[in-house]
Amino acid sequence: MIEASIKAVPGLIVTFLILAALVAVPTALIAKARNKPWRLRTALTAYLVGIVTVTLLPGDAGLESGQCxxxxxxxxxxxxxxLLNIALFAPGAFLTVLQFKRPATVAVAFGCLSGAVELIQSFVNLGxxxxxxxxAANTTGAALGSLAGALWLHQRRQSLRKPVRDLLWGTSLALVGTVALGGVFHSRVDSVDIVAIDDQRKNFAESAIQADEWINTAAKGIYGSDTQVRETTTEKRGKRLKITAETNRGSIAGWWPEKDLESAWSSNTRGDEGSFSKKQVATAADKFARMWFPRNVAGSKQQIRSVGDGPTHAYVVAYRRYTDGVLLPMRLDLTVTTTGRVIGFTARAVDDPALPSVTVDEAKARDLAEQATGLPTDSTLLLAQQIKGExxxxxxxxxxxRDVAIDAATGELIPGSD
Structure with a gap:
């Protein structure tokens, strides 16, 4: 990239002057000795040296070798x-057209030169x-420079040199150059879409900011308006972000962009010495769940059980959804004290999947399990599971x-479960 050379202007100028002196001066002397116009030849030679210097001067960036x-x-x-690349190649093509009067061939030749430069940059560790x-920019510059050269000659009533042959030469060179360079690039160079990578990084950064704002708002809603978020961490999982926040009141985690809370636990997980009955705890939990997890609560059954002993015991209030007796993958578990304070929760928001009809009842499932293991069965659970993505x-x-898994639609033993 030309910007890499601009960052190293002092070294670029010195290198150019040395190379230009080594190449352009002999060119001028030879032209004079042969009684040929030397100014245009010398300027063109110096400019070609400049292109090589700007494009191949070692830098401090770049992709890995073999990438483009x-x-x-x-x-x-x-x-x-x-624009800088266009400006770099246009004058060179312009001068070359003035010298050789073959704009089509010159434009293609400079395009091939650009392709060769990019190929060298991909293979040689130049930074x-x-x-x-x-x-694309270099080739555009070459085309514009060649067009400008042709117009310049036309205005000065100078004829192009064998224009039909020039067009044929240009077309032939374009075909050969495209096949040769394209073949090498295709077979030896790995494609890297930096634009897409940069866009992904930009989108990730923007999403992370939005997710951070959302989790901050959720933390204050869960723990109180005076909650102070001390640290947030964001992890990319496929197309989603999992964001976790640590606050002065506890932790909270969720998924973006769905805005699905996954878990939260108060730093004070000790039960309160409250007076709420089991029914009052269930009511408090239901109010909290409907506010923060309306998707999970809709159509779900509430189950409640006590945890712990003594005056500081608490309750786990669970929400589960069923269809035709099948436990669906949605989950919501709240831990609530006897003052109605929610000290923590875990949630899993999953849309209810479409399931095939159940044809195997519990008795048949037990028989199949006993046949597979030779052991009596002691428990059963019918639930939705993903098997090979379905x-x-x-x-x-x-x-x-051991637990034996049996497809309730077909009666087949699921491999790896026995």
Whole structure:
């Protein structure tokens, strides 16, 4: 990328002056000795040296060897980098057309030169990045420079040199260059879409900010308006973000962008010495659940059980949803004290899956489990499980120290369960 060279301007200028002196001076001397116009030849030679210097001067960035950025940004021809690349190649093509009077061949030749430069950048560890965007900008600059050169000659009534042959040469060179460079790039260079990667990073950063704001609001809603968030951590899981916040009142975690709370636990998990009855605790839990988990509560059954002993005992209030006797994957468990304070919860928000009809009843499931293990059964549970990516009704049958899983729609033993 040309920007990498601009950052190293002092070294670039020194390198260019040395190389230009080594190449341009002999060019001028030879032209004079042969009684040929030397100014244009010398300027063209110096400019070609400049292109090589700018594009191949070692830098301090770049992709790994054998990689090329194939991302095409929306601002391809308006970004600073692209405009600089266009400006780099246009004058060289312009001068070359003035010298050889073959605009089509010159435009294609400079395009091939750009392709060769990008290929070198991809293979040689120069601290430079091969980029399709640079190739497109360089080729555009070459085309504009060649067009400008042709117009310049036309205005001065100077004829192009064999225009038909020039067009044929340009077309042939374009085909050969495209096949040759394209073949090498395709077979030896790995594509890396930096634009997509940058967009993903930008989207992740924006989503992380929004998720942080949401979890902060949720923390204050759960623990109180004076809650202070001390730290948040964000972890990318596929297309979702799991965000966890640590506060002066406790922890809280959830999923973005669904805005699904997953868990929260107060730093004070000791039960309160309250006077709420079991029914009052259930009412307090239901109010909390309907406020924060309306999707989980809808159509669910509430179950409540006591945990702990003495005056500080608490209750676990569970919400489960069933369809045709099958326990669905949604989960919500609240731990509530006898003052009605929710000291923690765990939740799993999953849309109710479509399940095939259950054809295996409990008695049949027990028989199948006993046949598979040779042991008597002691418990059963019918629930929805994902089997190879598909939701199925499954009997979990306890048989001794093992659980046997049986497809409740087909009666087949699920591999790995016995």
């Amino acid at each position: 950025d194939t991302g095409m940004p929306a601002h391809l021809f308006t970004s600073t980098s692209s 430079r990045s091969c980029s399709v965007t640079d190739l 939701w199925r009704p499954v009997w979990l049958v306890g048989s001794g120290k």
